[in-house]
Amino acid sequence: MNILITGTSSGIGNSLAREYLEKGDRVFGISRNFSDSLKKYADYHHLSHDLSVHAELEQRLRQLLNGTNALDRVILSAGVLPAINDMRDTSMEEIRRVMDVNVWANKMLLDALFKLIPQIHQVVAISSGASRSGARGWNVYAISKAALNSLVRLYADEIPETHFSAMAPGVVETGMQDYIFSLPDDERFPVVNRLKEMKRKKQMKDPREAAADLIGAMEIAMQRESGSYIDVREL
Numbered sequence: 001m002n003i004l005i006t007g008t009s010s011g012i013g014n015s016l017a018r019e020y021l022e023k024g025d026r027v028f029g030i031s032r033n034f035s036d037s038l039k040k041y042a043d044y045h046h047l048s049h050d051l052s053v054h055a056e057l058e059q060r061l062r063q064l065l066n067g068t069n070a071l072d073r074v075i076l077s078a079g080v081l082p083a084i085n086d087m088r089d090t091s092m093e094e095i096r097r098v099m100d101v102n103v104w105a106n107k108m109l110l111d112a113l114f115k116l117i118p119q120i121h122q123v124v125a126i127s128s129g130a131s132r133s134g135a136r137g138w139n140v141y142a143i144s145k146a147a148l149n150s151l152v153r154l155y156a157d158e159i160p161e162t163h164f165s166a167m168a169p170g171v172v173e174t175g176m177q178d179y180i181f182s183l184p185d186d187e188r189f190p191v192v193n194r195l196k197e198m199k200r201k202k203q204m205k206d207p208r209e210a211a212a213d214l215i216g217a218m219e220i221a222m223q224r225e226s227g228s229y230i231d232v233r234e235l
């Protein structure tokens with residue numbers, strides 16, 4: 001299979017890439033950094049790119065894909081978590097930065113890919129339970145993931161030849177959770193305290209386990225209506 005994954009330098013995107021490469025698939029990865037863990041794979045092709053910068057994206061993608069005319073899966077995993085804070089304490093600059101990476105970068109990437117690649121079988125955007133719960137403190141992250149779910153739904157109707165879904169991976173022990181763990185207890189943000197407790201009790205999935213679950217869920221997603229939101233914990 002030919003798979004394109006964003007956010008391959010760490011966490012979930014990195015584990016997904018390695019999972020596919022170990023199975024013998026070809027992976028095209030995009031992130032600003034190029035992880036050493038992927039350098040040994042001949043079938044891994046990397047583009048070091050800041051997805052919030054749109055200049056030359058199409059040209060750089062063309063070089064990366066080098067004549068590939070079909071993608072079996074596009075997985076949009078790149079994302080950022082802003083400082084946990086109340087909405088009223090979050091600046092417009094921060095809001096724009098997070099929306100640019102978590103939402104608009106995906107729109108720009110999909111538009112460029114659909115121009116370049118005649119056949120794209122499935123697109124999966126990595127969303128979050130926060131897109132539905134909107135818990136206090138998650139501020140623009142929750143908004144960006146709710147917007148991502150909506151973006152996926154809109155593309156599903158526009159491009160019926162491709163199957164789209166937005167998928168929440170559950171709680172996964174990556175750099176994002178390390179940041180949450182580093183925060184002081186704060187009664188305003190009970191979810192932070194709950195996540196810290198989960199990490200202490202080793203109740204989080206490790207990224208490899210999460211990647212295997214997501215790959216299984218991506219098969220199941222094909223049976224659901226295109227544009228659906230799927231939480232892997234509910235399958």
Ligand SMILES: NC(=O)c1ccc[n+]([C@@H]2O[C@H](COP(=O)([O-])OP(=O)(O)OC[C@H]3O[C@@H](n4cnc5c(N)ncnc54)[C@H](OP(=O)(O)O)[C@@H]3O)[C@@H](O)[C@H]2O)c1
Pocket residue numbers: 006007008009010011012013030031032033034049050051052076077078079080101126127128129168169170171172173174175176177
């Ligand atoms: N961990 C969880 O519990 C959890 C739960 C729900 C949803 N998610 C979602 O899962 C996805 C992956 O997160 P993770 O936990 O694996 O976090 P992570 O380890 O921090 O990975 C984030 C990835 O996104 C890439 N990225 C960030 N900004 C970028 C930019 N401007 N251009 C290109 N790439 C960029 C990073 O690469 P570079 O820094 O090298 O660019 C990195 O590879 C995110 O969408 C996140 O919202 C995670």
